[in-house]
Amino acid sequence: MTAVVQKLETPGLAQQTAEDLALARRVVGGDESALKTLYECHADPLFGFICHSLDGARQEAEDVWQDTLETGIRTLAAYQGQGRLFSWLCGIARHRLADHWRRQNRSRQHLCLMPPEDLARLMDEGPLPDEVLGRQATRLRVVEVLSQLLPDYRTALVARYADGHSVEEIARLLQKSYKATESVLARAKEAFRTVLAGKPEMGL
Amino acid sequence: MNQREHSDEDNLERLIQAGFDKTARPGAAARERAWNRINAVWRAEHGAKTPQGAWAQSATPVMCNAQSESRNNNNKQERYTLMSLFLRNRWGFGLGAAAGAFALFLLIALTTPKAHATAAQIMAKGAQAMANLTSIHLRGQLRTLPADNFSYISAEQDFFPIEFWKQLEPELKWKVEKPGRVAVMDGKTTLLYIKSANEAFKIDQASASAFDTDWLHGIANLSHTISNELTHAMARGWKLELAQQTGADGRVKAVVTVHATSGIPDDDYSKNSFLQTADTRRVYRFDDKTELLENVQIFQVKSGAETQVFELNQIDYNQPIAGSVWQVQLPADVSYYQEPQKLPDNDRYASMTPGQAARTFFEACSRGDWTEAGKFMSPLTDQVKGYLGGLEIVSLGQPFTSQTYGGQFVPYEIKLRGQTGVKKHNLALRKDNPAGRWQVDGGI
Numbered sequence: 025m026t027a028v029v030q031k032l033e034t035p036g037l038a039q040q041t042a043e044d045l046a047l048a049r050r051v052v053g054g055d056e057s058a059l060k061t062l063y064e065c066h067a068d069p070l071f072g073f074i075c076h077s078l079d080g081a082r083q084e085a086e087d088v089w090q091d092t093l094e095t096g097i098r099t100l101a102a103y104q105g106q107g108r109l110f111s112w113l114c115g116i117a118r119h120r121l122a123d124h125w126r127r128q129n130r131s132r133q134h135l136c137l138m139p140p141e142d143l144a145r146l147m148d149e150g151p152l153p154d155e156v157l158g159r160q161a162t163r164l165r166v167v168e169v170l171s172q173l174l175p176d177y178r179t180a181l182v183a184r185y186a187d188g189h190s191v192e193e194i195a196r197l198l199q200k201s202y203k204a205t206e207s208v209l210a211r212a213k214e215a216f217r218t219v220l221a222g223k224p225e226m227g228l
Numbered sequence: 229m230n231q232r233e234h235s236d237e238d239n240l241e242r243l244i245q246a247g248f249d250k251t252a253r254p255g256a257a258a259r260e261r262a263w264n265r266i267n268a269v270w271r272a273e274h275g276a277k278t279p280q281g282a283w284a285q286s287a288t289p290v291m292c293n294a295q296s297e298s299r300n301n302n303n304k305q306e307r308y309t310l311m312s313l314f315l316r317n318r319w320g321f322g323l324g325a326a327a328g329a330f331a332l333f334l335l336i337a338l339t340t341p342k343a344h345a346t347a348a349q350i351m352a353k354g355a356q357a358m359a360n361l362t363s364i365h366l367r368g369q370l371r372t373l374p375a376d377n378f379s380y381i382s383a384e385q386d387f388f389p390i391e392f393w394k395q396l397e398p399e400l401k402w403k404v405e406k407p408g409r410v411a412v413m414d415g416k417t418t419l420l421y422i423k424s425a426n427e428a429f430k431i432d433q434a435s436a437s438a439f440d441t442d443w444l445h446g447i448a449n450l451s452h453t454i455s456n457e458l459t460h461a462m463a464r465g466w467k468l469e470l471a472q473q474t475g476a477d478g479r480v481k482a483v484v485t486v487h488a489t490s491g492i493p494d495d496d497y498s499k500n501s502f503l504q505t506a507d508t509r510r511v512y513r514f515d516d517k518t519e520l521l522e523n524v525q526i527f528q529v530k531s532g533a534e535t536q537v538f539e540l541n542q543i544d545y546n547q548p549i550a551g552s553v554w555q556v557q558l559p560a561d562v563s564y565y566q567e568p569q570k571l572p573d574n575d576r577y578a579s580m581t582p583g584q585a586a587r588t589f590f591e592a593c594s595r596g597d598w599t600e601a602g603k604f605m606s607p608l609t610d611q612v613k614g615y616l617g618g619l620e621i622v623s624l625g626q627p628f629t630s631q632t633y634g635g636q637f638v639p640y641e642i643k644l645r646g647q648t649g650v651k652k653h654n655l656a657l658r659k660d661n662p663a664g665r666w667q668v669d670g671g672i
Contacts, residue, residue: 051270059270063263072252080251086258093266098273147239157246166247182253185244201662213240 040172045105052101059097066110067093069171069178074117076163078124088124092117110171144221169219177212184209256400256434264361264449362397363549364448368524368540375408375424377440379502383528383535392444395549400434403553404441411439414554421556427607428558429565443503447524447540473513480516485509487529497637497654498630500530505632509534520545563607568663577603578664582627582657585666586638589655590621604657605668612672618645627657634658635669 050058070092075085096113103112143165146152156162170178176198183189183197195205254262369387372380378390394402403412411420418431420439431438437445471483489507492499500506506528513523526538571577580588585604592600593616601616602608625639635658641650656670 056270059267063266067259067262068253069248071254072248075252076247082251086254086262089254089258090262090265093262094269097266097269143243147236147243152239152242157242162243163247163252166243167252170244170248181240181244182248185241186249216240 041105041108044109045103048100048103048105048109051097062109063093065175066113066171069110069167070113070117072167072170073114073164074121076160076167077117077121079160084124088117088120092120095120108172110168144217147217147220165220169216172219173212173215176208177215180205180208180212181216256436257396257398260400260436260449261361261396362546363393363395363544365394365542365544365547365549366392366444366448366540367542368538370406371535371537372406373408374406375422377502378404378406378409378411379440379443379504381501381503381506381528381537383500383530383537387539390444392441392448393549393553394445394448400436401549401554402437402441402445404439404444410556411441412554412556413438419556421558421562425611426559426562426609427565428562447521475513475515475522481522482514482516484512484514486512492631496630496632497628498632500528502632503538506530506537508537563609566606568603568606568661568665568667570663571603571665574663574665577666578659580666582636582638582666583624585657586624586627586640586655587621589668590616590619590624590640590642593617594619594621604666615644616672619643620645622650634660635666637671 047058047062051062067089071085071089074088074092075082078085078088092113095116099116103109106112143156143162146156170181173181179198180194183194184191189197191202191205191209194209195202198205198208200208368390370390371382371385371387372390373382373385374388388407390404390406392402392404394400399415401413401415403410405411408424409420409422411418413419413435415434417433418435418438420429421427429439466489467487469483469485469487471485473481473483475481487509490499490505492505496505498505503526507530509527509529511523511525511527512521514520515522521543523543524538524540525536527534528537577585589601589604592598592604596613596617598608598613605612620643622641622643624641627636627638629636633656635656637654637656639652639654641652643650654671655668657666658669659666661667
């Protein structure tokens with residue numbers, strides 16, 4: 025069952041990239057529903073990426089986020105499927121962050137990255153240490169993983185684990201039955217672990 | 229759950245909290261503001277084309293040239309206004325330059341791709357002018373029934389005031405009010421109160437729009453909806469017009485008129501009952517200098533005749549909204565809507581046809597069995613009990629549907645207690661609820 029879920033719910037990188045490219049082309053081609061999809065899928069994780077990069081400075085993050093989104097939309101035709109669309113947007117965000125730090129006369133922050141497989145391995149070993157959870161790299165990795173999940177999966181996981189909603193409340197949010205929501209949550213957890221253990225594309 | 233599963237669940241919770249708790253997500257107001265901005269950018273960069281790209285080839289270069297021109301103009305310290313855009317492109321339509329000199333009112337029917345592109349630019353400029361909005365307050369009037377849905381219209385009714393407040397900073401809040409009902413989202417909960425019925429519907433979370441208020445949010449959210457008008461116009465073949473007018477204040481206005489058809493057949497029950505189901509002519513007036521929307525009029529078009537059903541005559545931008553606006557005082561005896569839950573004998577009700585449900589409901593009202601009637605309607609207020617108690621069923625007709633409604637309508641004729649006449653109407657029923665039972669949704 026796990027293998028089937030993995031195959032169905034977390035398609036390979038090439039397929040994901042092809043889907044990203046198709047979405048970007050639809051946006052550039054004038055399809056507003058595609059623009060909405062892009063925004064719904066990537067805007068929140070992109071904010072998380074920027075916010076964590078700025079150590080939680082929300083106001084600054086909002087400015088950089090809006091600049092990044094605008095630049096991303098303006099230059100979307102340049103995205104040619106050379107990686108995941110979210111990674112491409114993070115690339116723009118990194119430039120905007122560099123501009124931001126330059127304006128603030130701050131040197132670019134250096135991050136201590138932990139190999140992602142370690143995070144997955146640590147999860148298997150027992151409770152994650154607070155020190156690991158407090159790392160910027162961990163927070164960025166979580167954002168990256170969430171960005172790669174289906175929107176319903178991300179919504180369900182965030183509503184359940186970050187916002188503490190009950191399954192009934194999530195069912196209403198997703199407009200699904202209780203049973204179907206339980207199923208979505210189970211598959212979302214599986215997908216999260218699968219992506220977490222995979223090779224990351226993002227990094228600073 | 230064993231120790232390993234517990235640890236897994238706990239780790240997942242702590243990881244997601246660390247990476248994606250609320251501090252790492254944009255607030256609702258920021259999300260809306262960002263969406264407005266990128267939508268405006270997208271309009272300008274990639275245009276609003278039909279899915280088929282019917283005018284893509286001609287529209288995109290026009291847009292790009294205009295932006296390039298805009299940048300050049302900025303260098304020359306010239307303002308690049310809606311009207312300058314309009315006037316510059318006017319020559320492209322083949323009109324003589326002299327015409328503009330004496331025309332106080334100039335109307336251009338948009339039939340060419342280039343003209344469509346011009347309309348897109350005007351709307352995009354109007355939308356960009358709204359990008360830094362922190363609050364908006366709309367005041368208008370609608371031909372409607374005071375307590376009916378917010379989008380309900382009727383050409384036979386009088387005008388009633390309708391008011392809309394929306395705050396985007398520091399927290400998203402909104403409120404819509406007409407004489408018989410009010411909806412408010414105070415940043416934490418979303419509430420609808422129907423005054424005449426003393427009924428309330430409460431959602432324990434913030435929402436961007438709810439309770440049939442979409443169309444007002446649409447007008448307030450110009451960068452999205454005004455440009456949507458153009459997209460729909462392109463896709464559905466609606467006629468668009470651009471006009472230049474001198475307003476009562478002596479200032480030049482750019483007027484965009486959209487002739488919208490709902491696509492709903494004339495014989496559909498819901499046709500012309502709501503703004504979304506009526507064929508309409510919508511007129512948007514923008515001030516040339518400020519580039520802000522100043523006025524909206526909506527006319528219902530029926531059998532070749534027009535009736536004005538909506539006028540938006542006051543728009544306040546970025547004015548502080550008093551905290552009291554978000555507070556609605558409910559009477560102590562207000563009845564709250566309860567979502568139907570599964571009953572021990574739920575299958576019996578879930579398997580009913582709409583006709584059977586209507587009959588069971590009315591028969592329960594007839595004998596005053598409010599437990600049974602309550603399985604079909606919430607809240608069952610004393611007012612409803614007093615109105616329907618002791619009724620006599622005259623006839624029930626064949627259920628029918630409407631293109632725009634997710635339930636069914638059951639025609640009925642009843643005699644109300646103490647009244648001699650026969651009440652004839654259509655009971656609206658829907659069963660898209662967790663219990664899967666038909667619920668009375670209107671038509672009483």
